[in-house]
Amino acid sequence: MRARVVAAALLAPALACVAALGLAGCGEEDAVETAAPDESAQPALSTQAAPEGVDTQHAPTPAQLRVPEDLRARVATLMVVGVADYDQARFALDQGVGGVIIPSWADPALLTEPGRNINALREEYQRPFSVAIDFEGGRVQRHTQVFGDFMPPRALAGTPPEVIRGTGWDIGRSLRAYGVNVDYAPLLDLDVAGLDIVGDRSFNGNPDEVARVAGLFSQGLIDAGVTPTFKHFPGHGRASGDTHLQLAVTPPIDDLRGSDLRPYGPLLAAFPQASVMMGHMIVPGLGPEGVPSSMNPEAYRLLRTGDYPGGVPFDGVVVTDDLSGMRGILDYAPTMDAVARAIGSGADQALWSSGADLPRIIDHIVWCVQNGYIPEARIDEAATRVQQQLISVGL
Template identity: 40%
Template sequence: MKSRIVAALTCTALLAGCTSSPQPAGTPPSAAPAPRGSTEAATPAPDPCAPVIAQLTPRQRLAQLLFVGVSPTDPAAAENLVRTEQIGGIFIGGNPTNLLRDNALAPVQQAARWGVAVAVDEEGGRVQRIDQLDGPLPSARAMAATMTPGQVRVLGQKRGEELRARGVTTDFAPSVDVSAQPDDGPIGDRSFSSDPAKARDYGLAFAAGLRDAGITPVFKHFPGHGHATGDSHEGAVTTPPLDSLRTNDLVPYEALASFAGGEVMVGHLTVPGLTGGQPASLSPAAYRLLRTGYGFTGPVLTDDLGAMRAITETYRLPDAVLHAVLAGADQALWSSGGTVGPVLDRLEAASASGELPAARVDEALHRILPAKHAC
């Protein structure tokens, strides 16, 4: 309980808009309740996403649930993929920057009838994409060691403005993992701190700066990679038991219910006492914990399902995507390891058979589309 109170106070101090403003003087009172028997009170509010979803074919609805890696060296291929399949998001990894130069993303965005999220993982330090274009960013650990949260927010806003100018809409950052690993560890200097409260405060500050610039921040890697054994890029990874995570790795997530405009990435982490031997990214219990235990209502996506052995050693990509969506992911991410067609074929077959309920797809669309301002 104490950590929840601290998180709430921290959010109030760091983030403008975390709490509602008092009613201004002179504001007229709310309308009186409708008289008994009035049909007005029973009329539900219109669903702004319903007419948008109605425009999508069944395959396009499923395509919106995909976040697909594209080659940074081939803008034409990215444009063709978006135009042909109308996927929900593209991810630009690696060091080449062709897609981030000369307004190359404009035709890609124009090819998307309902908009497309364009993501990079711009954390700073050893994980950044535009350092060759706009200068380097210090690692999270270096930020926390040399700057105040306020300064980190300003830095995040500046970086966000640079990303926005290049056509990026989403940053797979900050990492709010709590870690004391050496700098070159799987998380290492990607973590702001081994102190959960400090990792929370600095992560929120960087995320708020990105949001100030119009970039969607993505908090990762839920429920916490900082104390896990191994690297999910290389194989299966196990965290400490859930009870231990609650007082350490999960502390940063206590503030997210009050942070509007962010998303969460779920890692491929096996959690004793939670996931039943499954990676969290494929575990319904992990998504329930995030939604009901930590009150997060925004979009949730997986870590990379196509290039990380914690998944690929056990699952084919189409099956991994289906399992993730069934578990509660709104979008399934992969950077490599498969093409879109077979994945959509698998999702379509599951939808037709009832294995993938229409309500699960609709629930995801009602988070994905508003985040892109499509409805």
């Protein structure tokens, strides 16, 4: 009960914050017990050597954590922004962001040009930061001319276990070679409603099969030193539409508990070092009516407590889905408003692919904290999680 009260209290400050600045506002039964996937088909812990500097076994000590003391610097570490070229990446890193994402429209030279690529930036900045990309295979794989071309997840699911894990390894090694260390994959959404945005991006319509294949694929990524990201919590497979185009509504939360949520428990138990991407779907019966999950404290509480069949508590990094490139969210709230609401509600990383207005958005979140609209403890909690992930895997 206390968790629900605290979560609800966090949403109110974020909403009050944007209201105070006069910004645009809102526009935006018996559960089936989860059976863990067949252990015989699950990946064992990797025996491959991880890339140099990657420690996949030990959590960082407090002395190793690099959580900034300055409030603005702490807030900046919660931002993940799209960068199209080397100069934009340098600007974002100069602002202190904790991560960047390589969008489809980025100049490939950001990955390949000696002295002006991601690897050069790592040498220059001498601090950990994440570089993420959407690379599922099939329809969603960015910059294949650099990273290679891989089969769709649905096709991959039909291959032997060693091929699934090996594909994760191949993708991960290719990403890591060019400085990318977070993959916004695998997708855990179930293909059960004929949604085109899901389709062959989904491994299957059966939650246990999704968990099995996603586990093998994720182990391959981790073997290669890349952090997998499970998406889109709490499940987009039966939503009313595509959140890239409009706000979408899922079946009630009690229905999701028996199906869409089922892959998360066994996977988060096996891969606590993974990230989770919070989707933008509205879930009836979950927190405030009409609020997208990415801005809904109850969605974060559900994930953190594992309050669903087979669920486990999760204390890793939670990143939002794109807060600038999806019509559904932009119709609900402008990006600066959405970032404040997401962080205030429980997100550790606010992601927007445009990267626009970065300094102003950082300053806005600082203002919200200084004026009591977002608790500083919320910033500290998120910044610590982000740094723990960066340090523990050598990012």
